[in-house]
Amino acid sequence: MAAFKYSFQKIVDLKESEKTHAEWLLSDAIGELNSEREQLRSLQQQQREWEQKLEQSVKEATPLAEVLAIDEYIEYFAQTIKSKMKDIERAERKVEQRRNDLADKMREEKVWHKAKENAFTKFRYSMQIKEQNELDEMASIRFMSPTP
Numbered sequence: 001m002a003a004f005k006y007s008f009q010k011i012v013d014l015k016e017s018e019k020t021h022a023e024w025l026l027s028d029a030i031g032e033l034n035s036e037r038e039q040l041r042s043l044q045q046q047q048r049e050w051e052q053k054l055e056q057s058v059k060e061a062t063p064l065a066e067v068l069a070i071d072e073y074i075e076y077f078a079q080t081i082k083s084k085m086k087d088i089e090r091a092e093r094k095v096e097q098r099r100n101d102l103a104d105k106m107r108e109e110k111v112w113h114k115a116k117e118n119a120f121t122k123f124r125y126s127m128q129i130k131e132q133n134e135l136d137e138m139a140s141i142r143f144m145s146p147t148p
Helices: 009-059 064-144
Strands: none
Touching: 009 064
């Protein structure tokens, strides 16, 4: 029996490769998003610590210049946190885009695998027909040949 050879196997392999690449890109985007969120948590924690220092400074009658410096530092953290929030939104959009890309690649791969399965089914059917025809021919030859 002849072996099945799919004529579009390279396309199937390419689609599998594209899907794998899309998975890697999604993984990278998720890692980037997690990193951005961790940086935000760190900034928020530092801001809380400086706010506590400000409260402590006010209670302890610290010089005004030092209180103002702490307040400016807290304002710096607020601006940095706003910027980080924009970075997170950008990273979330990137993750969503990568998810959509992966879904598209998975659909494409599935279509090509289904086409390959259909081609294999047709191949197997044609091989069964050939085999049946050969068996029928052998049976008819035996039937027609004289028996001793």
